[in-house]
Amino acid sequence: MAATAAAAAASNSQLHSSPHNPTRSPLPSPSSKCSHFSSSLLLQLQVKPYRTNSISSLTSNCRSSRVYCEIKSFESHQNYHQQNLTVGFLSGSGQLHSIQSSSPPSSVPMAATASSDSGSKGVKRICLFYCDETKALAERIAARSDAIELRSINWKTFDDGFPNLFIPNAQGIRGQHVAFLASFSSPKVIFEQLSIIYALPKLFISSFTLVLPFFPTGTSERMEDEGDVATAFTLARILSNIPTSRGGPTSLVTFDIHALQERFYFGDNILPCFESGIPLLMNRLQQLPDSHNIAIAFPDDGAWKRFHKQLQHFPTIVCAKVREGEQRIVRIKEGDPQGRHVVIVDDLVQSGGTLIECQKVLAKHGASRVSAYVTHGIFPNQSWERFQFDSAGNPATGLTYFWITDSCPSTVNAVMKRQPFEVLSLASSIAAALQI
Template sequence: MAPALLPSRIPIISNPQPGRELRLLSCKTLAPPPPSRAPRLLPGRRWREVRGRSPGGCRVRGELASGLDLSFEAESGTRHLQASHAAAGPVAAPAPSSAAAAAPSVAVSLLPKKRSKKTVCLFFCEETRALAERVAAESDAIELRSVNWRTFEDGFPNLFIANAQGIRGQHVAFLASFSSPRVIFEQLSVIYALPRLFIASFTVVLPFFPTGTSERMEEEGDVATAFTLARILSNIPISRGGPASLVIYDIHALQERFYFGDNVLPCFESGVPLLKNRLQQLPDSDNISIAFPDDGAWKRFHNQLQHFPTIICTKVREGDQRIVRLKEGDPSGCHVVIVDDLVQSGGTLIECQKVLAAHGAKKVSAYVTHGIFPNRSWERFQHDNGVGPENGLSFFWITDSCPLTVKEVKNRRPFEVLSLSGSIAAALQI
């Protein structure tokens, strides 16, 4: 803090940080400034002329004991501070004697300034249109923008970004869905084009990383397509604000973060907080236990669910079959929720459900972030109809990371969709 004379001189603040707010805390009277430097305050007039220096951008505001309202404005990066005095009423001109009106000394304190939300222009593909609309509904700072997704007669994409000049200098995001190899090329074409339109920053939201399960090589000749897709996304052009950000939810293996290069900033989010909020709303929320279908799922999620009783299942091989058995925990009398990152055919989840029911579970439900369900495999999961876990699941929670699945299971028990829209809207403000 540094006291200074007012109104003839503005406080000289030592090392203020740009984007911070300075608030006036107290005032006291000192000797008056020299007449040549004292402002002339005319009756009934508003006085607006003070200039000073500030080592960084800041804002100063407060009320002086003399009744003058004082406000300073400065932009980050400038060294001159503008100030204005607005008199509450008629003010007499200061007398020339030393007993006349004196300039106050001001103690200044550095306080954090509330961070304003950045406006984001959100583009989307046809599959993610509904999710993009839900994301925009979560925040006034998100504006939806469109792409014309057309094809030539030979089937190759004919794409057009509407109002391309209107996004110059704006924060831009693209909500992608790589549901099949056919749509990846056309979406990558837009993803590679947007950063070249002189935008301030670029974020790609890819809720489901589709090749995440293909990260291992068991023998020479296996192709780890997870690494291939990561390399493609790592070559997104750099925008004016720097490398692109890539938001992915519950990637299959955390070590896949190292597949991405230095030209992209991967941000790994999780849908598990949505599950935790939903479990708190259940009438038997105090009787919930979490089951993991294998050790991999336990390693992946147990830290986020450690306040729940834990049950671990394991897969053992008997001949040509892989059988699920209970490894740790007691499900008897509990509402057990099986948690995993994704489901495809659903065979492991169904076997896990049967094992938990055989060991006395009162109810069995399931949660996966990504419901892939190729070939309509979701039809294998039945609702228990309140009879018991032997007949099916009480709930099967999925997120809307796979839009095509959401359309298929909508209003079909036991499925319930937990939307990522709020989490995506928050991630776009990072």
């Protein structure tokens, strides 16, 4: 009995000593040649009142105990067939309890498990809703990432024409990261989409992101005469009042907004994320056989201010509109297109009149080929029909390429498989932005 008490006292003294005691032997580093190591690691645990056969004597008389434990030995065989762990527990009563555990083999090595955890860490699972116009783009976005799950909405109308909307399985998105892919292609569809946009954040979701590839009122951003209404500011105010979700303010993802100052139109209750389609253009230009001979032309100073920093490694040509009598014509302000494949770059096109005039003046000054890029191809009244394909190497009569993105779904459907148009999809850019 005396020997047993002395041994317990020695163990008690050893367990309560500092873990930084220099008399302790350090824990050897495991290696491929060493499958056994032992140490006296001091752990402090808070044990809650539950009973098992192994530690019933430890917790039978207490609701919460401070427990000290010592790892006596740990054996891990390289073939993962057996792992033995011996732990000594010392309760407040001074009794020493030992538990020996043999764990079953693991089907996945620890390193592989850690690698898998680190690979998935930080990836958000997104529930992506969409309207009828953006269904095709939403499917392309979901195809780019396994972390994005498409969710549909029932878009109906009452007999009087007002929206009759329903979000299926609304309780199923609680605690989820939610996004909505919108298209404000006309005033008619804005109200029904705003109704959904205002409803989703209130469904106890973790976060809400509005993806609006094209900000439609961007060209109406200033007042030139008293009485003008800057509808860009109006729409920004509407979006700034989207209800906050459990995770905070709504995030807004939009591409190549028309005027740089419009980012300041949004209030503090929304977090605008301004993306650009220019990286898609640059990737496409690198694939051209004459990529070494590309020059970039801007149809006006506004386009130059907006994009020149992203395209500064290309030779640059800047055009400008000047008034001659009753007409406004396009002239080259700086740069030389002689012998170059010139790509006209702007944020959007509507009727296309300025772009066509720019094409003609570039061809007149010696451009070997002329192409164009706009992020947003609006083309009201089918104005895309004005652009012809240069099939004979005559840039004065047509374009070699006209690149647009799929930010305006109705345009994509109209120009698909029609030369010189080629669609560069925003799907990958949007999928990446949803992970921010």
